Amino acid sequence: MKTFEEKWTAWLDGQLSDRELAQFEASLPDKAAAEAEKTEAKKLGAFLKRELGARALTNEEFFSHQLRERIARERAGESRKSGGRRIEVSTWWTIRRLLWTGTASLVVFLVLAIFVMRDKNPAEQSQYLTQILNARVDPVVSPNATISMFETKEDRVTVLWTEGLQSLPADYAAK
Amino acid sequence: MARSLLLSAAFALVLGTATELRGAEMVWSGLVIAENVAQPHPIPPELTGIERPLKRLFGYNQFQVIGQSRKALQTGQEDWLATSKFFGLHVDARGESQAGYVLNLKLYKEKELLLETDAKLSKRSPLLIKGPQVGGGQLLLVLVVQ
Numbered sequence: 001m002k003t004f005e006e007k008w009t010a011w012l013d014g015q016l017s018d019r020e021l022a023q024f025e026a027s028l029p030d031k032a033a034a035e036a037e038k039t040e041a042k043k044l045g046a047f048l049k050r051e052l053g054a055r056a057l058t059n060e061e062f063f064s065h066q067l068r069e070r071i072a073r074e075r076a077g078e079s080r081k082s083g084g085r086r087i088e089v090s091t092w093w094t095i096r097r098l099l100w101t102g103t104a105s106l107v108v109f110l111v112l113a114i115f116v117m118r119d120k121n122p123a124e125q126s127q128y129l130t131q132i133l134n135a136r137v138d139p140v141v142s143p144n145a146t147i148s149m150f151e152t153k154e155d156r157v158t159v160l161w162t163e164g165l166q167s168l169p170a171d172y173a174a175k
Numbered sequence: 176m177a178r179s180l181l182l183s184a185a186f187a188l189v190l191g192t193a194t195e196l197r198g199a200e201m202v203w204s205g206l207v208i209a210e211n212v213a214q215p216h217p218i219p220p221e222l223t224g225i226e227r228p229l230k231r232l233f234g235y236n237q238f239q240v241i242g243q244s245r246k247a248l249q250t251g252q253e254d255w256l257a258t259s260k261f262f263g264l265h266v267d268a269r270g271e272s273q274a275g276y277v278l279n280l281k282l283y284k285e286k287e288l289l290l291e292t293d294a295k296l297s298k299r300s301p302l303l304i305k306g307p308q309v310g311g312g313q314l315l316l317v318l319v320v321q
Contacts, residue, residue, distance in 0.1 A: 130275065130300040130318075135292035142289070142307075151300075155228035160292055160304040168284070170310025173208045174260040175241045 012041050130158035142166050200298065201321040202276065204257045204266050206242035209235035210312035222317065225301050233305065233313060245321075251276055261285055262306075264316055275300075275320070282306060282316060296320060 002010070007024050010016050011034075016024060028034045129151045137145040144164040151158045203221055209229070215237035218226045222238055229238055242259035244266075251271030257264040263283040270277045275297040282290040282304075289307065296302055298320040306314035 128297060128299060130297040130302045131295040132302075133277075133293040133295065135290070137290050138288055141287060152228060152232070155225070155231070156300045157225060157228045157232075158294070158297075158300055158302050159232060160294075160302070162290065162305050162307075165289060165307035166284075167308040168261075168310075168314075170312075172261045172284070172309045172314075173239075173241060173312060 012038055129153070129156060132158060132160050135160055137162065137165065201245055201247050202266070202268075202296070203245050203317075203319045203321050204243065204255070204264055205240050205317045206257055206259050206262050206264055207315040207317055208239050208241050208309060208312050209233050209315050210237045210239075210310075211235050212237045221319075225303070225317070225319070229303070229315070232303065233315065235313065238315075248276060262314065266318070278318070280304070280316070280318075294318075 007016065007020070011021070011024055025031060132149045135147045135149065137147065139145075142165045146163045148161045148163075149159065150161065205221060207222065211234075216239065218229075218238055219240045221240060221243065222229060226238075230236065242257045242262060242264070244255050244257035244264075246253060246255045246266070248268060248271070251268050254265065254267040257266070261284060263285075265281040265283065267279040267281075268276050269279060272295065275295050278294050278296050280290075280292050280294065281288060284307075290304070292304070294302055296318055301320075302316075302318040304316035306316055308314075
């Protein structure tokens with residue numbers, strides 16, 4: 001079932017069958033006004049077709065047009081390529097760079113960790129064990145004395161070991 | 176404002192108390208005669224913690240304390256003397272570091288200086304010094320943070 005607008009358009013275009021035409025024209029309230037409108041629509045259609053229709057190109061214009069289009073396409077392609085290169089150059093986080101950055105970060109981390117651990121261990125050890133900074137004996141009293149120092153980590157003691165100190169009689173063990 | 180002041184004061188108090196507790200550590204210094212005898216006396220209580228290294232390192236079976244001093248270190252700048260009849264061990268604390276106490280030790284036989292050393296005495300590691308031979312035994316100097 002066609003709507004009134006569809007029938008109106010078909011009537012303007014002259015595409016209604018005889019029966020449909022008779023029915024449609026009978027349904028029009030003012031047939032004279034409708035005819036005038038139809039005439040105006042036809043005039044407008046003819047005008048638009050004349051003014052907006054594609055103008056046939058001459059051979060010279062056609063080739064010139066094709067050349068211009070081709071140059072434009074080539075330029076667009078070049079600019080896309082160079083644009084792409086620019087993007088590749090300016091993009092920082094490519095997969096390869098991510099990998100390199102990750103590896104470099106790991107290396108830096110390991111180097112720092114080794115330095116920190118190396119710096120930390122002696123401090124921990126020095127906190128753990130007593131350290132003898134220096135030692136001396138009177139060379140006049142004990143001319144043959146020697147001094148050595150060592151730490152025993154399992155017993156957590158530090159020892160200053162002297163040899164050749166002047167020997168004393170047992171009386172010196174008195175309290 | 177008042178709350179933050181109160182918190183700061185409480186924090187300072189806790190910190191101060193902690194520092195004070197940490198500073199009040201006891202250093203035991205002793206003059207010890209080590210000997211090998213048939214019937215050794217039990218090891219003195221001050222040396223029980225280091226009995227094993229004493230026996231293992233010096234090879235004696237008896238250890239007797241002939242002079243000792245126990246000093247509570249408050250500032251790490253104190254000095255003290257552990258004496259026996261003939262020996263004197265002068266300890267001069269020259270400051271406290273994270274590693275322990277910096278000490279200057281001087282062993283005297285009467286008024287004669289036999290040995291001098293500087294050491295950083297760790298709070299968890301005793302210092303043992305082998306002194307002169309005395310009769311059939313050995314004089315040892317022992318310093319322990321208790």
